[in-house]
Amino acid sequence: MNHVVVMAGGSGTRFWPESRVRRSKQFLDLTGRGTMIQETIRRLFPLLRKENVWVVAGEKDAPHLSSRVLGIPARNILLEPEGKNTAPAVALAVSRIVRRDPDAVIAAAPADHAVSDVRAFRSVLGKGLRVARRTGRFVTLGIPPTHPATGYGYIERGEPFAGGDGTVFTVRRFTEKPSLAAARRFVKSGRFSWNSGIFLFRADTFRDRLSRHLPEVHVAMEEAFRSFGRKEFPGKLRAAYRRFPSISVDYGILENDKGILVIPAKFGWSDLGTWRSLHEFLGKPGENVTFGNVLLADCRNTLVRSDRGLLAVVGMEDVIVVRSGEAVLICPRSRSEEVKRVAEEVRKKIPSLA
């Protein structure tokens, strides 16, 4: 059967002051429609049954992981003793899933990305699962780039895949965040997609590749799972995690593997990497996007959010203003990348607000 693993282990600071050390981006309601993780899960239905949706997150985030709120069974929420990037997270989920469904085909998806065209998303996800099942290969979803972004990974496609319908391609290479010049070449060539971070695979494929490329993770995880369902399991898992390297599936497996496929597809994807990209996702160019207790007069192209009191903004253009708890952030849209640095400075100076 088909399963989805929602990877919710990230801890971001780029949405400070809403994101905090103890409240990562995936647990924020950035769009006004629910938290990122809620939205991520919701858009899977009715493509999947709720028993086949899994969440992997950090133990520290347990307070944010109500099975009732997420709409999936409590036993489908898998807690990692500590964060070691996506390879251990997905390995944990796969080890768990195969114990119920040895023939599982799995899509792994970040918990904190946004999708505006849910119908298109479900369609390509369904197709990806079918291709992964049939071919036994890793399948990635690529996003046709709209501009030479330097903050994303890129996937260069090769030939159309022989067994596909013309929308599936072999992968020539993965490229980490490129220079602006390289990004421009990539976009111009027409052969590159942004890496959506979503990848699909058969459970047996994943286990095979994991044992080949990251054998230390595979072996230790299997060892821990020999006590699965017994009271020693949490301790064994903790011990295994202590030994894991911190490594992503992209870097640890995909970039070392042959025969990976990519399906480029538009589904209104955004990784919502910054306040600016949230603004762009929610509003038309030039629009003000507001949430909460705000009063705007003669503003243009602003994102203004306040969770309390009153935020009055007069005559401003191209700015982000966010009030959350006791903290307020003000910065130009063009500098929302720098929020990360501000959050780090706050962590040093006023840990209670970081």
Add this chain to the structure above:
Amino acid sequence: MNHVVVMAGGSGTRFWPESRVRRSKQFLDLTGRGTMIQETIRRLFPLLRKENVWVVAGEKDAPHLSSRVLGIPARNILLEPEGKNTAPAVALAVSRIVRRDPDAVIAAAPADHAVSDVRAFRSVLGKGLRVARRTGRFVTLGIPPTHPATGYGYIERGEPFAGGDGTVFTVRRFTEKPSLAAARRFVKSGRFSWNSGIFLFRADTFRDRLSRHLPEVHVAMEEAFRSFGRKEFPGKLRAAYRRFPSISVDYGILENDKGILVIPAKFGWSDLGTWRSLHEFLGKPGENVTFGNVLLADCRNTLVRSDRGLLAVVGMEDVIVVRSGEAVLICPRSRSEEVKRVAEEVRKKIPSLA
């Protein structure tokens, strides 16, 4: 003897969100050195004895009028039943003062203006009191204009006053807030001063002019004061105030009187009319001026104040940011005149924050 009457009846909204309906500008600590009224009183010492410093304010402001904090005797704080502009306020003070000191010479000064050169201020105030005593005329203090401001009243001087030392002039006319073109002509002519709002007079002069130009105020105030010191007084005063017109000394007396004098003098005066003028008063051009819990990164020419939490401002230029209580204001420096309108809108929509 010399006396000063500090006029503290104003209610401004241009410093929202720090100024509120129940906390006018004169009771704010805008400079970090004390409230405006505290500073106004402090700069009179040691020119005057504290028994000779008087405050006239509204009954509603009594909570802000601690005689200990202000450093003057409690009996020198005179409360008006309601605000009727400066003519009734000064009339009240004069009626009170002459009952202790019939030969009083009095300077009336707004409670909410700033002075950076206190030594020069005391010098010109002393001179003004001497001239007022000797001549029995009203004496105004004029500020040599530095730019064609349209927000101030102007005083056009005539000839040097025959009995003066060359720094005292007759007044040709008072002009209310002029057009920009007129303001430019005024500044260019060299004959105009800004009206500082400070005026000096002998008590007998004031009473004579009040009875001539505003007889209804004079008569009703005298009638109320016939019961001064008795328990009927507050009721009589309240009844008198109910009948008073709301009128300023400038408009009701000075503009109708002959023989007024002006002493133009620089003493680092600012009426601190807006957040922008506060910024200019406190900082050099281009400087950031901050108060309280703020974190600035790569900002220029900003005024940032916060009374709680953390206000983080990144990469902004020429803006005012003020957090006070539950309210936050953000606007360009160039638009700080509009704060008044914002405060009015808040008053309609969220009275608790106005």
